Amino acid sequence: METTRTADVVIVGAGIIGLACALELAQSGTSVALIGPCAGRHPGQASRAAGAMLTVFSEVEAAHPPERVAIEVAERVAARVGYEAWLDQLAEGGQPVTLTPGVWVTANTPTDRAELAAIAAAAAGAGVPGELHSPGNVPGLVSETVFEALWLPGEAGVDAEALTGSATAAVLAHPRICWLDTDAVTVTEAGSAMRVATAAGTTVTAEQVVLAAGVQIPALLRHSPGLELAAPPVLAGRGVSMVLDATPAPVASPIRTPNRGFACGAHLVARTDGGLYLGATNRLSTHPVLDRCPSVDEIATLLHDGTHELNADLRHAQIREARVGYRPYTTDHLPLVGRTAHPKVLLATATYRCGMLLAPHVARLIQHEVDHPGALLDHPYSPRRSIQTPGLTELLTAHRTALADVICQPGGSLPAGTAAALGGHLCAALAHQLADPAVQRLAASAPVEEVLPLLLDVAGRRSQ
Numbered sequence: 001m002e003t004t005r006t007a008d009v010v011i012v013g014a015g016i017i018g019l020a021c022a023l024e025l026a027q028s029g030t031s032v033a034l035i036g037p038c039a040g041r042h043p044g045q046a047s048r049a050a051g052a053m054l055t056v057f058s059e060v061e062a063a064h065p066p067e068r069v070a071i072e073v074a075e076r077v078a079a080r081v082g083y084e085a086w087l088d089q090l091a092e093g094g095q096p097v098t099l100t101p102g103v104w105v106t107a108n109t110p111t112d113r114a115e116l117a118a119i120a121a122a123a124a125g126a127g128v129p130g131e132l133h134s135p136g137n138v139p140g141l142v143s144e145t146v147f148e149a150l151w152l153p154g155e156a157g158v159d160a161e162a163l164t165g166s167a168t169a170a171v172l173a174h175p176r177i178c179w180l181d182t183d184a185v186t187v188t189e190a191g192s193a194m195r196v197a198t199a200a201g202t203t204v205t206a207e208q209v210v211l212a213a214g215v216q217i218p219a220l221l222r223h224s225p226g227l228e229l230a231a232p233p234v235l236a237g238r239g240v241s242m243v244l245d246a247t248p249a250p251v252a253s254p255i256r257t258p259n260r261g262f263a264c265g266a267h268l269v270a271r272t273d274g275g276l277y278l279g280a281t282n283r284l285s286t287h288p289v290l291d292r293c294p295s296v297d298e299i300a301t302l303l304h305d306g307t308h309e310l311n312a313d314l315r316h317a318q319i320r321e322a323r324v325g326y327r328p329y330t331t332d333h334l335p336l337v338g339r340t341a342h343p344k345v346l347l348a349t350a351t352y353r354c355g356m357l358l359a360p361h362v363a364r365l366i367q368h369e370v371d372h373p374g375a376l377l378d379h380p381y382s383p384r385r386s387i388q389t390p391g392l393t394e395l396l397t398a399h400r401t402a403l404a405d406v407i408c409q410p411g412g413s414l415p416a417g418t419a420a421a422l423g424g425h426l427c428a429a430l431a432h433q434l435a436d437p438a439v440q441r442l443a444a445s446a447p448v449e450e451v452l453p454l455l456l457d458v459a460g461r462r463s464q
């Protein structure tokens with residue numbers, strides 16, 4: 001049966017970002033209709049596939065330009081500062097979440113030394129310095145390759161499953177939020193309001209719409225003709241993670257390697273039910289298929305990195321489950337939060353590898369923009385910002401070592417100091433493919449460094 005509902009704001013998407021926005025708006029007195037699957041397996045959802053580490057500093061890479069580091073770290077610090085208070089708010093819904101302070105970052109390869117130095121500099125710059133330790137001081141680390149580890153007291157870990165469960169309970173308990181357990185199919189203008197039609201037949205009209213549907217925002221927009229947002233594209237970083245049963249659970253605070261090979265390295269995060277999270281791969285997916293299972297290659301990479309770089313004893317652990325999540329991101333790797341060129345449509349997405357950390361911060365920004373239209377226009381997350389997209393040659397030059405790392409996964413290693421040279425050879429070979437229309441189409445659809453491994457695949461197929 002078709003029904004119509006009204007609310008001040010309608011939010012599309014009930015991952016951690018949609019849930020956080022719904023609560024923040026409702027708590028400030030706004031009536032909210034939240035549209036998105038509530039129960040079920042949530043195939044492809046990033047939030048339930050996440051760690052979740054609160055990685056304020058450890059996502060910094062030595063190769064990141066200082067201005068990028070300054071913006072990203074400042075926003076992540078803002079998110080971290082209010083995190084415990086946010087967890088207390090969620091607990092009012094009846095499901096408290098425990099936060100485990102600190103994250104260990106290991107150095108396993110010679111190049112990791114520079115990565116740890118960049119991370120340590122970011123932490124020191126924010127007034128929460130890290131401490132270098134020998135591997136023997138890291139609880140739960142059983143690895144012959146680690147030669148030092150950085151303890152970051154300003155970071156933390158939470159259980160992503162428990163966190164999304166707690167946020168779900170808080171949203172369901174809130175009297176100003178109406179949750180429609182279905183998908184939005186179109187977003188259109190309806191006079192001076194916005195209308196969102198759902199797969200269940202219900203239509204919601206509201207003054208403003210917040211799109212928080214992650215990597216499915218482009219699909220929703222394709223079905224919503226006439227909606228011009230003029231926003232940067234939303235890309236998908238496919239991530240595979242696992243939950244292991246390892247007794248006794250080896251880690252309390254999360255342990256991770258630095259980012260490498262266009263991914264966030266290997267990491268272990270304790271779950272509150274005794275499980276152990278092992279994450280995560282990251283591969284650009286130009287056509288995300290939400291229910292596509294993990295591939296043998298993705299699992300092999302995860303297991304290799306987890307057992308070699310972090311804890312060799314995990315070879316005895318049982319595999320409880322593997323999950324796939326698609327991280328939403330955009331070409332400059334900063335989130336998209338705020339009003340679009342359409343005055344009644346806001347975006348809350350593209351949190352990439354830090355959405356579990358950024359959720360309460362994004363929600364506060366959205367609430368501020370809803371109450372004060374235009375307030376976020378100059379914010380670094382504004383969907384109205386202009387983004388300089390790098391050319392392919394520039395990307396190839398800047399990321400040659402990461403390209404060599406990808407070729408070596410899982411487990412292959414190069415003699416010390418040769419990754420840059422191999423990367424150089426790969427770049428030279430790929431340079432000959434740049435005029436290929438398929439390569440140009442691919443690069444134009446995702447002008448980011450994560451496209452480079454896909455270009456290698458294309459080049460490999462061409463040469464067969």
Ligand SMILES: Cc1cc2nc3c(=O)[nH]c(=O)nc-3n(C[C@H](O)[C@H](O)[C@H](O)COP(=O)(O)OP(=O)(O)OC[C@H]3O[C@@H](n4cnc5c(N)ncnc54)[C@H](O)[C@@H]3O)c2cc1C
Nearest residue numbers: 013015016017046047051053184214239325354355356357
């Ligand atoms: C393997 C992995 C590890 C990660 N580790 C970390 C970490 O350690 N720390 C950290 O901070 N972040 C981490 N992240 C990133 C974080 O998970 C994401 O940034 C964040 O979850 C994005 O949340 P979201 O709500 O925008 O998207 P999602 O969680 O993907 O949620 C989007 C929701 O929108 C719904 N939806 C889609 N289309 C529609 C529609 N038409 N109508 C209604 N609903 C719709 C989907 O069903 C989905 O539930 C990780 C991600 C992955 C995949």
